[in-house]
Amino acid sequence: MDTILEMKNITKTFPGVKALDDVSLKVERGEIHALCGENGAGKSTLMKVLSGVYPHGTYDGDILYDGGVQEFKDIRDSEDRGIIIIHQELALVPLLSIAENIFLGNEMSENGIVNWPATFARTGELLKKVGLKENPATLVTNIGVGKQQLVEIAKALSKKVKLLILDEPTASLQENDSQKLLDLLLEFKAQGITSILISHKLNEINRVADRITIIRDGKAISTLDARGGKITEDDIVKDMVGRDMAHRYPERTPNIGTDKLMEVRNWSATHPLHPERKVVDNVNIDVAAGEVVGIAGLMGAGRTELAMSIFGQSYGTEISGEVLINGKPVDVSTVEKAIESGLAYVTEDRKEMGLILEESITTNITLANLDGVAENGVLNDGAERSVAEEYREKINIRTPNVAQKVMNLSGGNQQKVVLSKWLFAAPEVLILDEPTRGIDVGAKYEIYTIINQLAADGKGVIMISSEMPELLGMCDRIYVMNEGEIKGQLAAKDASQEAIMRMILKA
Amino acid sequence: MTDTETKSIGYYLRTHIREYGMVVALVAILAFFQVLTDGIMLKPVNLTNLFLQNSYIIIMAVGMLLVIVGGNIDLSVGSVVGFIGALAAVMIVNWDLPTVFVVPACLVVGAIIGAAQGYWVAYWRIPSFIVTLAGMLVFKGLTLALLGGASVGPFPDVFQGMSSGFIPDFFGGLIEGRFNLFSMTLGVALAAILPIIGLRSRAKQAKFAAVEEPMVVFVTKHAVAGIAILFVTYLLSTYRGLPNILVIMAVLIAIFTFLTNSTTLGRRIYALGGNEKAAKLSGINTKRLTFFTFANMGMLAALAGLVFAARLNTATPKAGLAFELDVIAAVFIGGASMSGGVGKVIGAVVGALIMGVMNNGMSIIGVGIDWQQVIKGLVLLAAVIFDVYNKNKA
Numbered sequence: 037m038d039t040i041l042e043m044k045n046i047t048k049t050f051p052g053v054k055a056l057d058d059v060s061l062k063v064e065r066g067e068i069h070a071l072c073g074e075n076g077a078g079k080s081t082l083m084k085v086l087s088g089v090y091p092h093g094t095y096d097g098d099i100l101y102d103g104g105v106q107e108f109k110d111i112r113d114s115e116d117r118g119i120i121i122i123h124q125e126l127a128l129v130p131l132l133s134i135a136e137n138i139f140l141g142n143e144m145s146e147n148g149i150v151n152w153p154a155t156f157a158r159t160g161e162l163l164k165k166v167g168l169k170e171n172p173a174t175l176v177t178n179i180g181v182g183k184q185q186l187v188e189i190a191k192a193l194s195k196k197v198k199l200l201i202l203d204e205p206t207a208s209l210q211e212n213d214s215q216k217l218l219d220l221l222l223e224f225k226a227q228g229i230t231s232i233l234i235s236h237k238l239n240e241i242n243r244v245a246d247r248i249t250i251i252r253d254g255k256a257i258s259t260l261d262a263r264g265g266k267i268t269e270d271d272i273v274k275d276m277v278g279r280d281m282a283h284r285y286p287e288r289t290p291n292i293g294t295d296k297l298m299e300v301r302n303w304s305a306t307h308p309l310h311p312e313r314k315v316v317d318n319v320n321i322d323v324a325a326g327e328v329v330g331i332a333g334l335m336g337a338g339r340t341e342l343a344m345s346i347f348g349q350s351y352g353t354e355i356s357g358e359v360l361i362n363g364k365p366v367d368v369s370t371v372e373k374a375i376e377s378g379l380a381y382v383t384e385d386r387k388e389m390g391l392i393l394e395e396s397i398t399t400n401i402t403l404a405n406l407d408g409v410a411e412n413g414v415l416n417d418g419a420e421r422s423v424a425e426e427y428r429e430k431i432n433i434r435t436p437n438v439a440q441k442v443m444n445l446s447g448g449n450q451q452k453v454v455l456s457k458w459l460f461a462a463p464e465v466l467i468l469d470e471p472t473r474g475i476d477v478g479a480k481y482e483i484y485t486i487i488n489q490l491a492a493d494g495k496g497v498i499m500i501s502s503e504m505p506e507l508l509g510m511c512d513r514i515y516v517m518n519e520g521e522i523k524g525q526l527a528a529k530d531a532s533q534e535a536i537m538r539m540i541l542k543a
Numbered sequence: 544m545t546d547t548e549t550k551s552i553g554y555y556l557r558t559h560i561r562e563y564g565m566v567v568a569l570v571a572i573l574a575f576f577q578v579l580t581d582g583i584m585l586k587p588v589n590l591t592n593l594f595l596q597n598s599y600i601i602i603m604a605v606g607m608l609l610v611i612v613g614g615n616i617d618l619s620v621g622s623v624v625g626f627i628g629a630l631a632a633v634m635i636v637n638w639d640l641p642t643v644f645v646v647p648a649c650l651v652v653g654a655i656i657g658a659a660q661g662y663w664v665a666y667w668r669i670p671s672f673i674v675t676l677a678g679m680l681v682f683k684g685l686t687l688a689l690l691g692g693a694s695v696g697p698f699p700d701v702f703q704g705m706s707s708g709f710i711p712d713f714f715g716g717l718i719e720g721r722f723n724l725f726s727m728t729l730g731v732a733l734a735a736i737l738p739i740i741g742l743r744s745r746a747k748q749a750k751f752a753a754v755e756e757p758m759v760v761f762v763t764k765h766a767v768a769g770i771a772i773l774f775v776t777y778l779l780s781t782y783r784g785l786p787n788i789l790v791i792m793a794v795l796i797a798i799f800t801f802l803t804n805s806t807t808l809g810r811r812i813y814a815l816g817g818n819e820k821a822a823k824l825s826g827i828n829t830k831r832l833t834f835f836t837f838a839n840m841g842m843l844a845a846l847a848g849l850v851f852a853a854r855l856n857t858a859t860p861k862a863g864l865a866f867e868l869d870v871i872a873a874v875f876i877g878g879a880s881m882s883g884g885v886g887k888v889i890g891a892v893v894g895a896l897i898m899g900v901m902n903n904g905m906s907i908i909g910v911g912i913d914w915q916q917v918i919k920g921l922v923l924l925a926a927v928i929f930d931v932y933n934k935n936k937a
Contacts, residue, residue: 347824348824348826350823350824370826370828371823371824371825371826371827372826372827372828374826375826381824383824388818388820388821389818389820389821389824390821390824391818391821392813392814392817392818392821392822392884393817393818394817394884394885395813395814395817395884399810399813399814403810403814403821403822403825403827404825404826406807406810406811407807410806410807413806413807413808414805414806414807415805415806415807415810416747416751417744417747417748417751417805418747418748418749418750418751419751421748421751422751439755457825461826
């Protein structure tokens with residue numbers, strides 16, 4: 037069997053982070069090669085290097101593909117050679133039809149005039165190939181995510197694909213859509229198309245992959261041969277995680293208060309656009325001083341919606357229920373009032389909703405508590421900077437200068453800025469929504485340490501996370517949420533990934 | 544000077560290249576026309592005219608800066624200028640109302656106009672481009688309706704004095720052509736006060752953390768500013784003294800510089816424009832802020848309308864035509880970002896002055912209105928390209 041792709045000693049650095057460190061990857065012609073690794077391990081970065089998103093010259097190392105060294109300047113370049121990447125976030129234009137999307141930038145035309153009959157006919161063939169029964173003229177916005185994924189694949193097929201790269205294609209798909217997609221991959225394999233599959237779902241990988249390369253902290257750890265079914269999920273996990281669970285999370289001796297610090301009673305919220313959908317349904321949760329409480333659940337379980345609707349009704353309509361702090365009902369109807377009542381919410385999307393990227397670290401840290409550095413509405417520059425310096429030291433924000441713009445920081449340091457902002461607002465209860473998403477392992481450990489310190493200082497911490505090991509490692513108690521409802525709770529000592537999954541799936 | 548100090552000065556200047564680049568550009572353009580016009584440019588009478596001609600643009604640029612920093616735009620200001628001018632004329636000339644009543648009343652009407660537009664932008668999330676485009680048409684029409692298609696004037700002396708008057712020389716009569724000692728004294732006082740304020744704020748900063756701005760930059764900046772103030776006031780004093788409108792402008796610039804740099808309100812407007820969602824989730828009432836920026840803009844447009852009408856000594860249906868474009872251009876030349884969150888009051892003022900100096904200089908040397916437009920357009924484009932280039936390089 038010959039090698040279609042060999043990536044040799046790839047190193048890619050971003051300001052402050054080494055995303056890839058001397059990674060080598062060998063893919064054989066006609067196989068399905070899986071890439072595994074934790075969030076932020078470097079899988080997507082590696083694929084962006086391959087496809088020319090990061091052009092030749094911005095990384096070190098060589099790409100050998102189809103018999104020669106390649107120096108891709110951009111995506112177009114790699115697409116011309118048959119390398120097609122389908123990103124995690126779909127790149128379709130919602131208000132164009134399926135046919136228009138498939139041939140976008142690659143129109144079937146003569147002298148700039150589109151040949152629509154040919155386009156529609158060809159789209160029909162492609163849709164048949166991927167098993168999608170839709171009219172080529174249907175607008176993409178009118179079909180579900182699973183079908184949109186198939187449109188992306190049809191688009192790839194239209195470009196004479198030799199190497200198909202799928203970045204977490206099933207992340208947002210329902211079970212049966214996922215199965216269909218995997219079957220399709222196997223079919224492509226039979227036709228001689230090589231695929232690289234990035235996925236978190238180990239059972240899927242085990243089902244379709246021939247070989248598996250595991251990446252951790254920007255390094256290629258191992259390549260396992262999965263043919264013959266000798267590889268178990270445990271083998272993969274061991275290489276993915278590296279160290280044993282015990283040392284991934286800092287030690288903490290819980291000192292939990294006896295009274296409830298915050299209590300949420302009968303909390304419900306409705307989808308802002310679909311009033312018939314109850315996104316949060318009669319939720320009751322509480323947290324004590326010094327306690328770290330987790331909320332587990334799948335994507336779309338309503339966890340973020342719960343948190344944001346509590347935090348000043350930032351999400352949803354027809355919100356009802358009661359929030360009590362230290363046993364007294366508080367008004368959380370606006371963000372301002374929620375902050376005054378002692379709440380803080382650290383968003384899951386720090387770039388979109390947490391930070392002002394163009395502004396300095398200082399400006400970001402004081403934003404939620406400007407009155408804390410002002411007198412009668414007049415800011416005190418010096419006080420502001422000393423606050424920033426204090427947090428830089430206390431939670432170890434790595435920067436030469438607090439006047440540095442936040443956009444120049446690494447993900448982990450950006451997250452520390454967001455945390456600093458909320459620490460400076462001096463809340464009683466912090467709701468942390470995916471606090472370690474997209475940051476590297478070392479920085480995660482630091483964030484965990486900060487969370488433990490918060491608990492030790494007598495704050496109540498509610499932690500939403502999609503990474504179950506993280507919840508198991510950090511929390512004293514875990515609520516399990518699904519379809520807008522709390523399905524149950526587990527004490528730390530009784531919790532395991534299986535127990536949580538069982539609770540999610542229990543109707 | 545040690546090596547690290549030199550390096551930090553270089554770093555500081557590089558990171559603040561836009562602010563200082565603007566001032567350097569203004570001085571260069573002034574010098575360029577001073578030579579080309581054989582010294583007419585900086586003649587006291589021309590300098591006085593320069594301020595009178597551009598006062599209403601500068602007044603509005605200050606308000607427009609807040610609107611643009613907040614992530615919006617206001618296209619209606621030109622029409623509001625015309626409308627308020629017409630309103631003032633009708634109230635004073637046709638209805639014989641006293642100026643002391645009409646001026647504040649017009650400012651209030653302006654604020655209400657701004658608020659009415661801001662309401663739709665802030666609370667209904669209708670794009671400001673559309674709301675104010677509608678406002679532009681509405682108030683252009685209302686101006687015509689108010690004036691019945693004809694010009695109304697002239698205004699009484701008190702009203703005219705707002706834009707064509709000069710502050711009296713309390714130190715010695717009102718004799719024209721005599722050196723105006725009082726004006727000069729004001730200039731000297733201002734030149735002396737600015738560095739004192741600067742030093743005090745540095746001392747306050749130093750109490751908490753190291754001061755960011757290198758001392759050399761601080762001294763140079765204030766020396767240049769001081770000399771410029773003394774030079775300009777000296778020239779003006781040899782003519783008729785400081786124009787009233789210059790004093791009004793200086794006060795406005797001082798107020799809004801303070802507001803944007805040093806108050807929580809100002810900071811929140813920058814946060815709103817920088818990332819509205821993040822600002823909202825930080826407990827900032829973004830809707831009220833947007834509303835405020837528009838109400839404020841309306842009031843300043845009203846002030847500009849009064850000043851303009853006073854200057855022409857009549858309200859005409861054409862007043863204010865296309866002013867919004869000059870104002871918006873000034874703000875962008877001054878370094879504001881189209882997407883919001885970035886921009887400085889002093890930048891907008893310098894931007895307006897650059898446009899004004901070019902208008903004035905090109906007129907003196909006889910460049911036709913056709914080529915003036917072309918050159919101004921290219922300068923606007925060049926300034927914004929310079930911004931983008933700097934940003935990409937960083």
